[in-house]
Amino acid sequence: MEWYKLIAVAALFICIMVFAIQFIRLIKLGVPKDLSKRDGDVKGAVIYSFTNAMAPAQKESAYMHLPTYAAGLVYHMGTFAALLLFVLLMIFSFAGIMLPVFISTVVSGAFLFTSLSGIGILFKRILNRELRSLSGFDDYISNILTSGIQLVSALYLLFPSVEIFYFLTSALLFIWLPLGKTKHLMYFFFARFHLGFFYGWRGTWPQKQH
Amino acid sequence: MEKIDKEKREKAIDLLRSKSDSKLITHLNSCVRCGLCAGSCMYYITMKEAKYIPAKKIDLVSSIYRRYCTLAGKTVPALVNAKDLDESMAEEMIDSLYGSCTMCGRCVKHCSIGVDIPYIVKKGREMLATMDMVPKTLQATVDAAINTGNNMGIPTVEFVDTIKWMEEELIDEMQDDKARIPLDEIDKDIFYTLNPREPKFFPLSISAMAKVLYAAEASWTLSSKYYDVTNYGFFNANMAEATQIAKNLYDEIHKLRGKRLILGECGHGSRANRWDGPNYLKKAYDFDTITAVELIGGYIRDGKIKLDKSLNKELYTIHDPCNLVRNGGMLEELRFVVKSSVANFIEMNPFGNDNFCCGGGGGALAMSEYNDRRLKIGEIKADQIRKTGAKVVITPCHNCVDQLLQLNHTYKLGVQIKTISEVVADALIIIKTN
Numbered sequence: 001m002e003w004y005k006l007i008a009v010a011a012l013f014i015c016i017m018v019f020a021i022q023f024i025r026l027i028k029l030g031v032p033k034d035l036s037k038r039d040g041d042v043k044g045a046v047i048y049s050f051t052n053a054m055a056p057a058q059k060e061s062a063y064m065h066l067p068t069y070a071a072g073l074v075y076h077m078g079t080f081a082a083l084l085l086f087v088l089l090m091i092f093s094f095a096g097i098m099l100p101v102f103i104s105t106v107v108s109g110a111f112l113f114t115s116l117s118g119i120g121i122l123f124k125r126i127l128n129r130e131l132r133s134l135s136g137f138d139d140y141i142s143n144i145l146t147s148g149i150q151l152v153s154a155l156y157l158l159f160p161s162v163e164i165f166y167f168l169t170s171a172l173l174f175i176w177l178p179l180g181k182t183k184h185l186m187y188f189f190f191a192r193f194h195l196g197f198f199y200g201w202r203g204t205w206p207q208k209q210h
Numbered sequence: 211m212e213k214i215d216k217e218k219r220e221k222a223i224d225l226l227r228s229k230s231d232s233k234l235i236t237h238l239n240s241c242v243r244c245g246l247c248a249g250s251c252m253y254y255i256t257m258k259e260a261k262y263i264p265a266k267k268i269d270l271v272s273s274i275y276r277r278y279c280t281l282a283g284k285t286v287p288a289l290v291n292a293k294d295l296d297e298s299m300a301e302e303m304i305d306s307l308y309g310s311c312t313m314c315g316r317c318v319k320h321c322s323i324g325v326d327i328p329y330i331v332k333k334g335r336e337m338l339a340t341m342d343m344v345p346k347t348l349q350a351t352v353d354a355a356i357n358t359g360n361n362m363g364i365p366t367v368e369f370v371d372t373i374k375w376m377e378e379e380l381i382d383e384m385q386d387d388k389a390r391i392p393l394d395e396i397d398k399d400i401f402y403t404l405n406p407r408e409p410k411f412f413p414l415s416i417s418a419m420a421k422v423l424y425a426a427e428a429s430w431t432l433s434s435k436y437y438d439v440t441n442y443g444f445f446n447a448n449m450a451e452a453t454q455i456a457k458n459l460y461d462e463i464h465k466l467r468g469k470r471l472i473l474g475e476c477g478h479g480s481r482a483n484r485w486d487g488p489n490y491l492k493k494a495y496d497f498d499t500i501t502a503v504e505l506i507g508g509y510i511r512d513g514k515i516k517l518d519k520s521l522n523k524e525l526y527t528i529h530d531p532c533n534l535v536r537n538g539g540m541l542e543e544l545r546f547v548v549k550s551s552v553a554n555f556i557e558m559n560p561f562g563n564d565n566f567c568c569g570g571g572g573g574a575l576a577m578s579e580y581n582d583r584r585l586k587i588g589e590i591k592a593d594q595i596r597k598t599g600a601k602v603v604i605t606p607c608h609n610c611v612d613q614l615l616q617l618n619h620t621y622k623l624g625v626q627i628k629t630i631s632e633v634v635a636d637a638l639i640i641i642k643t644n
Contacts, residue, residue, distance in 0.1 A: 024553060029232035035488035037499070038537055049324065060320040061246035068246065072322070133260040134269070135244045136291030142242075179282045180290060181242050188323055190236040195324040202485060203539025210507055210543050 006165040018178035019051065026190055039209050041124050045200025049192045053205065068124065071117040078114025078150040084151055086170050104157040111154035118147030119201050142180045145173045156196035180182060211297045214341055219295055222337035226275040233326065234333065236277045240325045241265055245580035252566050252587045253471070256607045264317040264327045270299065271334040281531065282334050282547060295603045300343055307334040308345050309580045311443075311573030314532035319563060328401075335447035344446040351576040355455050360438035362406040371435050372409045380424070381620040383417075384640065389424045389627030392431040394466065397527040400430035400505070401468025401497075402440035403483075405608035412608070415475070416633035422506060423640050426514040436462035439479035440609075444486060453490040456483065463497060470498045472505050475497070475629045477607040478532030478571065503536065503606050505571050506634055507543045510550050517637040522552040524626075526633070527600035529558070529591065529614060530565040540606075545629055546602055546626045551637040558594045566590050568605075570613025588613060592621035606630040 001009075056062035062069040085107070092099065099107075114165075123145040125131045149169055156166040176182060199205035228234055248254045253262035261267055271289070276283035276292035283292030313328035321327065338344060354363040370393065371467070377391040392398065400423070408416050419522045421429050427612060436458045443452025458620075463471055474482040482534045509515045530549055534540040541562045549555055558565065569588035574580060595603055603614055603625050614627045 013608040025229075026232050026235065029235075032233050034485075034491065035494045037488075037494070042423060053319075053324075058319075059322065064249050065246055068244075069263045069322075072244070072486040077335070114306045117305040128245075130248070130263065131243075131245045134245050134263060134266055137289050138291045141241055141289065146268070169272050184240050184323060187240040188238055190232070191240040191324045191326075193234045194236055194326060195318065197328065199539075202537065204536060204541070207542055210504070210511070 001169070002163075002167075004164045004171075005090070005144030007049040008086070008171040008174070011171035012086070015174040015177050018185075020184075023186060027122075032175050032194070033123030034201060036201070040200050040203030041206055042197055042200035046193055048205045049199070053195075055097070068121065071120050074117040075121060075147070075150075078111060078118065079146045081114070081150045082111065082146075082153045100158070108154040108157035111150045111157070115147050115150035115154060118143060118150060121148060138180045142175060142182045143196040145169075145176050145180075146182065150172050211301050212293075214300060215516055218341045221338040222572070223274065223295060224296040225333060225337055229280050230467045232304050232496055233329065237268075237326050238272045238295045238418060239331050240323050241268060242273060242323065243269065244322055247317040247321050250317045251506075252314075252316070252569065252590050253583075256587045256589055257583075259639065261306060262310055264321075265643055266310035267311055268325070268327050268330040268334075270306060270339070270592045271330050271542055273301060274299070274337075274514045279425040286300050293353050298572070299397060300338065300341065300505070303334055304343055304345065306575070307331050307338065308348065308577065310450070310584065312532070312569065312574055313566045314567035314571050314598050315536050316532070316564070316566065326345060335445075336449065339446055339448040343527065344448065345577050347577045347579060348442065348446050348573045351573070352446050352448065352451050352455075353441060354442070355438060357446065359435050360406040361440050361442050362410050363451060364406055364409055365432050369409050369437070371445050372413050373416070373432065373434075376413050380417050384421070384424060384426075385604070386642070389420070391420045391607050393434045394429040395518040399469050400428055400472050401466060401470065401513075402430050402432050402437075402472045403474045403479070404432065405440055405474055405479060406438050407608045407612060408474070412581040412629075415608070415629050415632055418629070419474070419502065419631040419639075420517060421635045421638060422509070422631055425516075425640055426509045430562045431466060431468065433462045433466060439483065440607060441477045441479060441482035441487075442479055442573060442576065444482035445576070449490070452482065452486070456487040456490045459483065460491060460495070468497065470500065471495070473499065473501045475606040475608055475631065477538075477610060481533040485538070490501065501538070501540065501543055501606070503534065503540055503544050503547055503630055506630065510547065515634075517634065518639050519551060519553050519637060521637045522602075523554065524552075524581065524601040525554045526552040526554055526602045526604055527556050527595065527598040528561065529595075529603050529605040529610055531569060531605060531610050532565070532567050532571055534606060535565065536563045536630060544606065544630070551634050552602075552604075556598045556600055566594065568610045568613040568617070575609055584613070592623055594615045595623055595625060596621070600625060602626045602628055603631075604628050604630060604633050608631050 152166050152169045155162050251264050258631045273291050274295045276290050282290045311331050315328045346423050351361050355361040373391050380389045443455050445592040473611040480501050488495050568591045569584050574584045611627050
C-alpha cells in the first residue's frame with residue numbers, strides 16, 4: 001500500500017478509536033439518573049426528538065433560516081457521503097475494482113455541489129459580523145476540512161492524479177474529526193437523546209394529557 | 211474585579227471535569243456555533259448584539275472545559291477555541307450567564323443540534339457560585355431564604371398576621387366559619403406552599419386559593435415557617451444552598467405529616483421542588499408533588515368544584531411560565547383550567563412550548579443591576595399581549611406576575627394580570643352543604 005494511503009488508514013483508525021472510547025464512555029454512563037417522579041413518556045419523547053422534532057417546521061433554526069438550513073443539510077449529506085466514499089475506495093483499491101466513468105462523473109458533480117454548500121456556509125461565517133465574533137480557528141478549520149474533503153473527492157473521482165492530495169486531506173480530516181467541533185458527528189445523537197429524555201420525563205414531549 | 215482565589219478556581223473547573231455526568235459531557239461537546247439560536251433568544255432579538263447569542267453564552271463555559279479538560283485544549287488551546295478561566299472571563303460570565311439569560315430554554319427546542327443551553331448556563335453559574343461570584347442582589351435573596359425560611363425575609367409573626375387577616379376576610383365572604391386558612395395543622399392531605407410575594411404584596415391570591423380549597427372541601431394546611439415554594443438556590447446555582455432550601459421544605463412536610471406537596475403558583479419553584487428537589491436531596495420524595503394547576507384541574511375534572519365561565523366575561527390570554535410549560539409539561543392542563551374558567555380566551559403568538567419568557571425568570575427579578583435589560587427584553591412579551599387584544603393575562607407564576615405588572619406599567623398595556631387561582635375563584639359557584 002502506498003505511504004499516503006497508509007497514513008490515511010492510520011488516521012482513520014485513530015479517529016475511530018478516539019470516537020469509540022468517547023462513545024463507550026457515554027454509553028456506560030447510561031441514562032441520566034433522575035430521582036424525581038417521572039411524569040411522561042421518555043421513550044416516546046426520545047423517538048420524537050429524533051424524528052418530528054427535527055422537522056424544519058418545528059425549529060426556528062430551520063424555518064427562519066431556510067437557505068442556511070438547506071445548505072447545511074446538503075453539506076452534511078456530502079460529509080457523510082465523503083466518509084463513505086473513502087471506505088468504498090479503500091475496499092475497491094484492495095479488490096481491484098474501478099468505478100465506471102459515468103458513476104464517477106455523477107458522484108463528482110454531487111460532491112462539487114455539496115462542497116459549494118459548505119463553502120457558502122464558510123463565507124457566511126466570514127462575512128457575518130456576529131457569526132465571526134462567535135468563531136475561532138476550530139470553526140474555520142472544521143469547515144475547510146469538511147468542505148475540502150468533498151471538493152477533493154470530486155476532483156479525485158475525475159482526476160486520479162490528485163490521489164496523494166485526496167488521501168492526505170482525508171488523513172487530516174480523520175485526525176481533526178474527534179478534536180474539533182466536528183466531534184458533534186457523534187455527540188449530536190447523544191444530545192438529541194438527552195433532549196428527548198428531559199422533555200419526556202416532564203411530559204412536554206409528547207404533551208402530557210391528564 | 212478581585213483576583214480569583216486559586217483554590218476556588220480549581221473547584222470551579224472541577225465541576226466540568228465530571229466523568230459521570232453524561233448530559234454535561236454531551237452538551238459541552240455538541241455546540242457547533244452555527245448561531246441559529248440567536249433568533250430564538252429574547253435578549254438577542256431585542257438587543258441585536260453578538261454577546262446575547264445563546265451559543266456565545268455557553269461557549270464561555272465550554273471553552274473553559276476545552277482548556278482544562280481536553281487534550282487538544284491543554285496542548286493547542288487556540289486551535290480549539292479553548293480559553294483560560296481568569297478575571298476577565300469570570301466578569302464576562304457573570305454578565306452573560308446571570309445577567310443575560312433567564313434559562314427559559316426557548317433556544318433549546320430550536321437549536322439545530324438540541325444542546326441544553328440552560329443546563330450549561332446553570333453549570334457556568336455553579337462555577338461562579340463556587341468562586342463566590344454570585345451577584346450580591348441575587349445572593350441576598352438566597353440568604354434571606356436560608357436565614358428566615360422565605361426569600362423575602364418576612365417574619366413569621368407578620369406572615370401569621372396576614373394569614374389570619376385573610377382567613378377573617380374569607381370567613382366573612384363565605385359566611386362560614388369552616389372557610390379557613392389552616393396553619394401548621396398535621397396529617398392534612400395537602401401541604402400547600404406560597405410564593406412569598408403573596409403574603410408580602412398579593413395576599414388576595416392566598417384567599418383566592420383558599421376559596422378554591424374551601425369549595426373543594428380540601429383537607430389542607432400551610433406551614434407558618436416553611437411555606438416558601440421558591441428556591442433561588444436554583445438561580446444562584448449554589449448547590450449546597452439549593453439543597454438546604456429544598457431540605458427545609460422536605461423536613462417541614464414530614465414534620466406536619468403532609469400527604470401531598472402542592473406547589474403554589476411559581477414556575478421556578480415548581481421546577482426546583484418537583485424535578486430538582488429530589489436530586490438535590492439525593493432521594494426520591496415519599497409524598498406526591500404536584501402543582502396548583504394540576505390540583506385545580508383535578509378538582510374540576512372530579513366535579514369537586516363547579517365553575518361558571520360567564521362570571522369571567524372579559525377576553526383572557528395566558529402567559530405560559532417557562533418552567534411550568536416548556537420545562538414542566540403543563541401546556542394542556544393549564545389550558546384545561548383556564549378554558550373551564552373563562553368565557554373568552556385567545557392565545558398569544560407564539561404560545562405554549564414556544565412561548566417567550568416574560569423576562570423575569572432566571573433570578574432576573576432579584577438582580578436590580580439588570581433592571582433596564584429586563585424591562586427591555588420584556589418588550590417582546592408586551593407586544594405579544596398587546597396583539598391579543600386581551601384585557602386579562604393569566605399566569606400561574608408570581609414571578610411572572612411581578613414582571614408582567616412592570617411591563618404593563620412600562621409599556622402601558624392597560625391589562626389586568628391574574629393568577630390561575632384568582633381566575634378560578636372568580637368563576638366559583640359555592641354550593642353550601644349543611
